[in-house]
Amino acid sequence: MSKPTPRETEVIGWMAAGKTAAEIGTILGISPITVNTHIANAKASLGVFKDTALVAAALRNGIIR
Numbered sequence: 001m002s003k004p005t006p007r008e009t010e011v012i013g014w015m016a017a018g019k020t021a022a023e024i025g026t027i028l029g030i031s032p033i034t035v036n037t038h039i040a041n042a043k044a045s046l047g048v049f050k051d052t053a054l055v056a057a058a059l060r061n062g063i064i065r
Contacts, residue, residue: 001047004063008042011035012058015051 014024021032046057
């Protein structure tokens with residue numbers, strides 16, 4: 001398990017706040033496709049398959065609060 005990048009961590013934080021990929025894209029000034037790429041890469045880094053598991057793993061490992 002590797003650590004997500006700072007941008008992936010930022011995206012996970014917005015996911016935990018209940019934002020959609022489109023909303024996160026608007027907030028960060030990137031496309032929703034790029035947001036989904038960051039999410040996919042973060043899932044691979046943490047070894048999970050679902051969005052909820054990604055947020056849970058990030059919380060468990062102290063990546064987000």
